[in-house]
Amino acid sequence: MHRNLLLVPLLCFSLPSLAMQALDDDSLASVNGQSGISMEISGGGWSAGNVSYSEDGKTVALKDVSNRPASGSTATSTTKIDVVGNQMVVEHKASPQQLAVNNIEMAGSSKSFGSFRAFYTLGATLKVKGGGASGVSGIGLDDSKLSLTDVTFYYRDNGFDLIVNGMSFDAYLNAAYVDIVSGGSGKEIKLDLGNLRLVANIGGISLDLAHSDAVSGVPATPGSPDTRDPNYSKSFGSLNLDLRLGGSLSIGSGGASGQGIRIRPNLTISNSLFQYQDEGVLRAENFSGVLSSTNGLTFDLESDGVGTYAQVKFPDLRLNATLGGLIIGNASNQKLGSLGIDLNFLDDGAKQNWLKLRPGGDPNSGLKGVTADVSWNMVNSSVSLTDNGNSMWFSGLRTNGTGQITLDLTKSCAAGASTSCYAGTQSDMSKGNYNGHFDGLRLGLNNVKGSYSFDGLRVGTANAPLQGGTELLVLMEIFPAYDFTLNGQLTIQPGGNVGSGVRYNADFYVTEARAAITVDENGRGLWLSGTSYDMHFRDGTLDIASGAAGEKGGVELRKGTYWSKLDVSDVRWGDRATGTSLGRIMLKRFEQGSSLALSSGGAGALCVGASGGTASACGAAGGRWEDRGNEGVSVKLKSVFVRDTAVDTAVNGVATDEKRNQVLWETNRSGGNGTGAQLVIDNFSTSDGDPNNPNANTYGVNADLNLDVAPTKVKVKSGANAGTNVTPDPLGFAVNGRITFKEVNVDRLQNVHPTGGAVTAMYGIKAQNADIRANLTATPIN
Amino acid sequence: MTFRRIEWLFLWLALLLPALAHSELQPMADDALSATSGQGGVYLSGDFSINKSGGVLWTTPTSNVASTWTANQRSCATLGASSPEDCGMRIAIRAEAAGGWYVLDNMKGIFSFDGLTLRTRFIDSGFNGDGSSFNQDTLEFGLPNEMKFQDARFTFAVANQGGWRNKAGTAANGGDATYQQTNIFSAKVDGSIRMQGNVLVFPKN
Numbered sequence: 001m002h003r004n005l006l007l008v009p010l011l012c013f014s015l016p017s018l019a020m021q022a023l024d025d026d027s028l029a030s031v032n033g034q035s036g037i038s039m040e041i042s043g044g045g046w047s048a049g050n051v052s053y054s055e056d057g058k059t060v061a062l063k064d065v066s067n068r069p070a071s072g073s074t075a076t077s078t079t080k081i082d083v084v085g086n087q088m089v090v091e092h093k094a095s096p097q098q099l100a101v102n103n104i105e106m107a108g109s110s111k112s113f114g115s116f117r118a119f120y121t122l123g124a125t126l127k128v129k130g131g132g133a134s135g136v137s138g139i140g141l142d143d144s145k146l147s148l149t150d151v152t153f154y155y156r157d158n159g160f161d162l163i164v165n166g167m168s169f170d171a172y173l174n175a176a177y178v179d180i181v182s183g184g185s186g187k188e189i190k191l192d193l194g195n196l197r198l199v200a201n202i203g204g205i206s207l208d209l210a211h212s213d214a215v216s217g218v219p220a221t222p223g224s225p226d227t228r229d230p231n232y233s234k235s236f237g238s239l240n241l242d243l244r245l246g247g248s249l250s251i252g253s254g255g256a257s258g259q260g261i262r263i264r265p266n267l268t269i270s271n272s273l274f275q276y277q278d279e280g281v282l283r284a285e286n287f288s289g290v291l292s293s294t295n296g297l298t299f300d301l302e303s304d305g306v307g308t309y310a311q312v313k314f315p316d317l318r319l320n321a322t323l324g325g326l327i328i329g330n331a332s333n334q335k336l337g338s339l340g341i342d343l344n345f346l347d348d349g350a351k352q353n354w355l356k357l358r359p360g361g362d363p364n365s366g367l368k369g370v371t372a373d374v375s376w377n378m379v380n381s382s383v384s385l386t387d388n389g390n391s392m393w394f395s396g397l398r399t400n401g402t403g404q405i406t407l408d409l410t411k412s413c414a415a416g417a418s419t420s421c422y423a424g425t426q427s428d429m430s431k432g433n434y435n436g437h438f439d440g441l442r443l444g445l446n447n448v449k450g451s452y453s454f455d456g457l458r459v460g461t462a463n464a465p466l467q468g469g470t471e472l473l474v475l476m477e478i479f480p481a482y483d484f485t486l487n488g489q490l491t492i493q494p495g496g497n498v499g500s501g502v503r504y505n506a507d508f509y510v511t512e513a514r515a516a517i518t519v520d521e522n523g524r525g526l527w528l529s530g531t532s533y534d535m536h537f538r539d540g541t542l543d544i545a546s547g548a549a550g551e552k553g554g555v556e557l558r559k560g561t562y563w564s565k566l567d568v569s570d571v572r573w574g575d576r577a578t579g580t581s582l583g584r585i586m587l588k589r590f591e592q593g594s595s596l597a598l599s600s601g602g603a604g605a606l607c608v609g610a611s612g613g614t615a616s617a618c619g620a621a622g623g624r625w626e627d628r629g630n631e632g633v634s635v636k637l638k639s640v641f642v643r644d645t646a647v648d649t650a651v652n653g654v655a656t657d658e659k660r661n662q663v664l665w666e667t668n669r670s671g672g673n674g675t676g677a678q679l680v681i682d683n684f685s686t687s688d689g690d691p692n693n694p695n696a697n698t699y700g701v702n703a704d705l706n707l708d709v710a711p712t713k714v715k716v717k718s719g720a721n722a723g724t725n726v727t728p729d730p731l732g733f734a735v736n737g738r739i740t741f742k743e744v745n746v747d748r749l750q751n752v753h754p755t756g757g758a759v760t761a762m763y764g765i766k767a768q769n770a771d772i773r774a775n776l777t778a779t780p781i782n
Numbered sequence: 783m784t785f786r787r788i789e790w791l792f793l794w795l796a797l798l799l800p801a802l803a804h805s806e807l808q809p810m811a812d813d814a815l816s817a818t819s820g821q822g823g824v825y826l827s828g829d830f831s832i833n834k835s836g837g838v839l840w841t842t843p844t845s846n847v848a849s850t851w852t853a854n855q856r857s858c859a860t861l862g863a864s865s866p867e868d869c870g871m872r873i874a875i876r877a878e879a880a881g882g883w884y885v886l887d888n889m890k891g892i893f894s895f896d897g898l899t900l901r902t903r904f905i906d907s908g909f910n911g912d913g914s915s916f917n918q919d920t921l922e923f924g925l926p927n928e929m930k931f932q933d934a935r936f937t938f939a940v941a942n943q944g945g946w947r948n949k950a951g952t953a954a955n956g957g958d959a960t961y962q963q964t965n966i967f968s969a970k971v972d973g974s975i976r977m978q979g980n981v982l983v984f985p986k987n
Contacts, residue, residue, distance in 0.1 A: 468824030468900065518824075518902060518921070525902045526921055573984050574904065574919025582985040609829045609894030610932060622932060623829075623894070689839045691947060691956030692853055699838070712827055715896045715927070723927060732827075742839040743945065764876040764883070766944035769837030769869055776828040781899050781924075 036082025036089075042074050045097065052107075055259035058301035058308050064102030069095065070119050070221070087142075090126040096150060097121070098221075104359070106301075106308040111360025114157040114368040119222055123147045133192045138179035142194070146171045152222040158366035158420045159211040160409035162441065165222060166203015166238070171196060181250070183264070188252030193267070196245040204235030206494050209411050209439055211419040234495030236502055237544070242273040247292075255300035256313045264296035269321070278500045280329045280546035280553040286338075289321030306358065309373075313354040317345040327600055329553030330546045334601035337631035340384035340391075351377035351400045361408035362444045364422045365437065369408035376401060376450075382462075387602060388629030390709040390731050393458040395466065401450020403486070408444070410437035410491065429505075432536050432563065432658055438505040440493035445486050445508075453481035455521060457778070459709060460731045469733040469778030471518045475703060476596075476635060480525075481516040483576075488535075496543035497558055506537040514576050527576040528585075530569030537562050547599075552634065554599025562591045563659045569673070583667035583676070590659040593640040593698060602632015603706035603736040608775050628710040628734055635707070640700035643685035643745070653758025654680050654750060661685055670754075678752035681765075689743035689768055699742045706736040712777035732777035739772045824901065827926075829894035834933075836868025851948055853956035858888045860968075870935065874944040883941045885963065891934025891971070899924030903982070920982040928974050935970040939963050 045068035052061040069075035077094035097120060104113040125145045132138015151167035175194030180187050210228035213219050220226040250264040272287040295315040302311045319341065326336040345353045354375050361369020377400040384393045413423035413436060424436030456466040470480040488508040496502055510533040519525030539560035547553030566587040572579035607613075610623025618625045644660040651674070655662070661684045669676035688696035711729035716722050749762035836842060840856035846866050851857070857866035870890030874883040903922040907913040941963040951957025 471824060471900065518900065520902050524904060524919055571985075573921065574902070579919055580985045609930060610892060611834050622930070689945065690853065691945075691958070692954075713896060714825060714827060717825065717897055717899065717924065734828075740838045742837075745944075760879070762875055762877055763879045763881070764874075764944055766872075766874045766883075768872040768874075768945060769833070769839035770871045771833045771835070771837045772871070773831045773834065774828070775830075776826045778824045778826055781825045781901070 036080055039079045039081075040076065041079075042076040044073055045069060045075055053301075055255070055301050056257075058303055059107035060301060060310060061105045061107060062101045062103075063105060065100070067097055067099045070098045071096070071223070084127075087127040087129045087140075090124070090128065092122065092124045092126075094122050106310075106359045108303075109307050109359050111358075111367045111369075113357075113359050113370055114155060116156065117154045117219065119150065119152040120148055121150045123149070132177040132179035133190075134179065138177055141173045141176045141178065144173040144176070146173075150222075154220070157361070157368045157409040160411065160420070161208040161220070161226070162409060163206045163208060163225075164202060164204075165206070166201065168199075168201050170199045172198075183250055183252045183262075186253060188250045188262070188264075190248055190250045192248045193245050196243075198241070198243045198245060200239075200241040200243075202239040204238055204494075204500070206232060206235050207409065207440060208232050209409070211411075231493065231495060234493075235500045236492075236494045237276055237278040237500040240273070240275040240277070243287075244270050244272050246270065247290075250296070252296075254298075256298040256311065257300065257302075260298055260300040262296045262298050265291050265293055267291045274323070276544065278496060278544035279498055280544040281327060281331050282544050282555070283327045283331070284323035284325060284339075285327070286324030287321065288324065289319065291317075291319050293317045302356070309356040309358045311354060311356050313352070314345060315347040315353065317353065319343045328555060329544065329599040330551070333552050333554075333599060334630045334632075336600035336633055337385065337387040340386070341382075342384075343381045344379055346377060346379050348377055348379065351375075353377055361406040362410070362437075362442065364424070365406075365408040365410050365442070366420060369406060372405045372407070374403055374405055374448075384462075385633070385707075385709060387631040387633075387709045390629075390711075391460065391462075392709040392731075392733055393462055394454050394470065395458045395462075396455025397452065399450060399452035401448060403448025403450070404446040405448070406442070406444035406446070408442045410440065410442040412436055412438050429538065430561075432507070432534060434507070438489075438491035440491040440503075440505075442489055442491040444489050448486040449484070449512075450486070451481075451483040453516075453519075456480075457733055459733060459779070465780050466521065467733075467778065467780035468518065472733070472735045472737075472776065472778060474517055475705070475737075476637065479515040479517070480519050481523075482513065483515075484513040485511045487511070497541040497556065498543065498545070501541060501543035504537060504540045504542065506535070506540070508533075508535045510534075516576070523576065524574050524579075525576075527570075527572040527579065528568040529572045529576055529579075529581075531567065533564065533566045535562070535564040545597075552599040552601060554597050554634070557596040559591060559594040559596070562589070562594055564589050565658075567673075583665060584669065584673060586662070586664040586666070588660055588662040589639075590642050590644065590661055591640055591700075592642050593638075594700065595636075595638045597636040597638075599634050599636075600632075601630065601634055602708035603628045603634075603734065604630065606736060606775065624713065626710065626712065626734075628706075628708040628736075632706060632708040635703075635705040637703040637705075638700050639686070639703075640697055641685045641744075642697065643687075643747075644683050652752060652754070654678065654752055655682060675754050677754070678750075680750040680752060680758070681746055682750055683747035685745050686741060687743040687745060701739065701741040701744065704738045704740075706734075708734040708736075710734045710777065712779065714779050717781055730779050732779035734777040735774075737774045737776070739770065741767070741770050743768045744770075824899065826898045826900065827896040829892055831890075831892040833868070833870040833890040834892050837871060840869050842866050842868045848948055848950035849952075851951055851955065853951075853954075856946065856948070872946060874941065876944060883944045885937075885939040885941050887937040887939050887946070887963075887965070888968075889936040892932040893929055893934065894932070895926035895929045897924070897926040905982075918984055920984040923981040923983065925977040925979055925981065927976065927978055929977050930974050931971045933970070933972060935968065937965050937968040939965040 047066035050061055051065045052059050075095050075097050080091040082089045100117040102115050127143045129140045131140055148169040153164040155162040173196055177192040179190045181190045208226050208229050214226045214228055246268040247266045252262045254262055268290050270288045274287045275283040293314055293316055297314045300311045322338055322340045324338040326339055327333055352375050356373040358371040360367055361371055379398055381397040382393045382395050384391055411421040413421040422437040426433050426435050454470055457469040458464040490506040493503045513531040515528045517526040537559055541558045543556045545553040545556045568585045570581035571585055572581050605627040607618035607623040608626055610618055610621035612618030612621045612623055615625040641661045644657055647655040649656045663681040664678055666676045666678045686697055686700045688699050690696045712732045714726040714730050716724050744767045746765035748760050750758045751761050752758045841854055843851045843855040843857050843866050846857050846859050856869050858869035859867040870888040872887045874885045876883045901922050904919050905913050906917045943961055947958035947961035949961045
């Protein structure tokens with residue numbers, strides 16, 4: 001019996017084998033259907049009133065979802081399925097289509113995230129075969145390609161549109177596999193990326209702040225844009241990415257609590273290109289790194305007393321990236337070298353990493369928009385700079401904090417009241433307490449309480465001894481340590497000073513801040529304690545410029561009209577909270593036309609300790625010639641201080657105008673600010689010093705900094721060998737600084753007694769024709 | 783009146799500077815060194831210069847004849863010198879309402895050093911027993927053993943205007959015939975200065 005059963009399969013195989021003979025040419029010509037299956041679908045698309053996702057009793061719903069032809073009433077798509085070799089080949093081509101979601105809502109909330117539409121053309125060649133990464137189970141996707149072209153994305157918030165156009169994505173999958181493996185709360189899908197190449201382009205991002213549609217009920221399309229907004233054609237710039245990805249991405253079930261989704265990235269990036277293009281470029285020609293998380297990122301729907309929110313948590317996340325061959329500004333510039341970041345997010349007790357997304361943005365910008373409660377904790381991270389093969393680490397970077405960020409598209413009422421504009425209760429934009437909205441994409445900052453600190457610099461190797469040197473960056477307001485509470489807003493619009501770029505208006509209020517000027521590893525140093533810092537920017541711009549002929553270009557931040565008040569309650573020595581205080585320092589600034597520019601390429605070769613343009617001339621003049629190579633970073637700060645022409649308000653004889661340049665030092669306070677003795681440098685300003693045009697004021701005070709990592713001469717400071725040179729020359733953080741101004745004027749210097757009032761000690765100070773250079777290299781103390 | 787102003791000014795500076803900074807130029811004893819905490823300091827080497835190649839307001843003219851200078855030209859060559867020379871920085875202070883100006887003119891020079899250190903230092907011992915009662919943080923500037931001065935100079939003057947004007951120039955060239963400046967003295971320093979020890983800076987209530 002058993003023997004007869006064994007014969008059955010053999011019999012089955014023997015039957016078809018009878019027909020497996022070679023076909024002759026005549027027979028072959030008469031065979032149909034050797035090219036697989038071809039499906040051609042045409043129709044008007046599809047729509048759904050509601051698509052919702054629920055977990056643990058909470059729901060996020062997409063309302064009025066539809067996918068329709070991008071134009072006309074009929075969309076066509078062709079799908080061919082064939083078997084080639086051991087792969088099933090699916091080729092898909094479709095005509096342009098439009099995906100629309102009318103509203104994204106959280107159940108139980110009257111607010112929403114807004115709506116979006118996306119125009120796209122989808123094409124794919126999927127080559128599927130059995131056997132995943134192990135070659136046994138799973139699916140192989142070797143030699144597949146996905147492409148999304150001619151993509152235009154519209155996000156609408158309160159009737160205003162954010163438009164991303166000229167987008168395309170092409171993914172080339174090589175040695176990619178999909179497997180089901182153990183993970184999450186059971187099994188998870190693991191996508192092995194193999195050698196994935198992802199080419200992505202964004203042609204431009206623009207805003208349309210003309211409310212709703214040009215023709216009621218007829219939304220704009222890529223072919224017929226809404227041209228009512230005079231700035232509709234301006235762009236933030238374009239972006240190109242060519243990424244080579246490897247590693248894996250696992251998607252499992254189970255969130256941080258209960259149901260949810262868990263994604264565990266373990267991605268590697270190698271030999272990739274990143275390029276942002278404005279008039280100039282910001283390009284990393286060799287971009288590589290790792291993005292990984294052991295516990296993964298969880299996505300959950302949760303609720304609290306405020307309402308339901310979508311939560312993203314990541315108990316650990318590591319981003320390690322090296323931007324090699326970095327060029328900033330003119331494409332022909334010297335390279336910066338490479339910039340490395342190693343960021344480690346790690347939960348530590350109450351210091352956690354999460355993002356809670358809530359529907360609706362700023363309370364004054366309607367019912368739509370995005371609010372995000374954020375919490376972050378980054379430990380033991382670093383930023384490194386490599387210049388001509390010499391590296392330097394800003395080591396031991398730690399930061400943590402919490403706060404709320406809102407994101408909205410907003411419009412001011414400056415051009416007259418219009419739908420969805422917001423004037424605020426103080427509608428004068430030139431005032432620091434203006435609380436209406438500006439035109440653009442508004443980032444609101446509410447009670448962002450955070451801190452950061454660096455352990456110090458390491459030069460040469462990642463485990464070289466810690467040294468100081470971050471003090472040399474204080475001029476750029478980069479402090480070695482900073483605790484702060486930040487409120488305010490930043491509103492950006494496309495179009496920079498020239499062409500593409502960013503225009504911005506901003507108000508920042510930093511309170512309860514403590515900043516270190518210099519600090520050691522025990523937290524002892526020189527601290528600006530009990531600091532408040534109000535900053536106001538009007539009509540500023542941010543560009544990547546290519547520069548005029550002979551110039552480097554670079555990142556150019558123009559501050560427009562800028563005024564600020566930095567009030568340091570105590571300049572403390574030692575401990576940040578209890579150290580002995582020098583007193584109170586207050587700095588008020590009023591600037592017009594100030595800027596900050598950053599470009600690649602450092603100091604190059606220079607003469608230290610003498611004047612001389614060549615090594616021999618420098619040596620002959622008694623100096624030392626130092627060649628710091630062709631890479632590095634250059635920073636240019638320009639501050640144009642404007643003279644206040646009249647005193648509008650005064651207290652005890654001291655002008656208290658909001659827009660005025662003033663330095664105040666107060667000591668011996670008996671009961672808070674204003675109760676001590678003060679020294680006031682009042683109404684300082686810059687001038688071009690032109691006798692024929694005394695009001696000209698465009699040059700300002702210029703600070704040029706070249707930052708390099710370079711060897712220098714160092715002498716042993718103490719011990720038996722004191723005074724001898726350290727050999728070989730150690731590497732240091734080299735800062736070549738130059739401060740120039742044509743003329744700086746101070747109206748008066750006052751001495752102020754709390755009851756006796758102000759006495760003028762000097763009736764004018766004038767400094768002219770300055771070119772002050774400091775060429776310093778910071779190394780550890782030997 | 784003017785002299786009273788000057789006296790007052792110097793008195794004021796004399797009072798202010800000690801309040802700002804108490805300098806201790808004593809060599810550190812071993813026990814004082816051992817009480818030093820904080821190794822995260824910084825060693826700076828390099829140079830510091832003022833107008834080593836002239837400034838940005840005035841360019842150097844081709845001759846020392848002031849009447850030929852254009853609006854942005856000035857030569858600071860000494861009287862009778864044959865070739866023009868670029869100018870240093872100028873600072874003017876007016877101590878009296880509607881009064882004249884004290885001027886430090888043509889300030890320039892190169893100061894180079896190896897080994898200026900900066901760190902914070904907590905002192906609670908040493909200094910012949912004063913350290914323990916002092917018990918305070920200081921900002922320590924470790925002086926370089928040697929500082930080289932190259933062509934460091936300045937001129938002290940008085941003038942009737944804060945900004946320099948070309949007395950001999952035409953109005954179109956920014957000249958002002960009413961401008962008066964009297965140079966009182968000039969100084970020039972070349973060579974090396976030995977600077978040993980530390981400067982400790984701390985607030986004092």
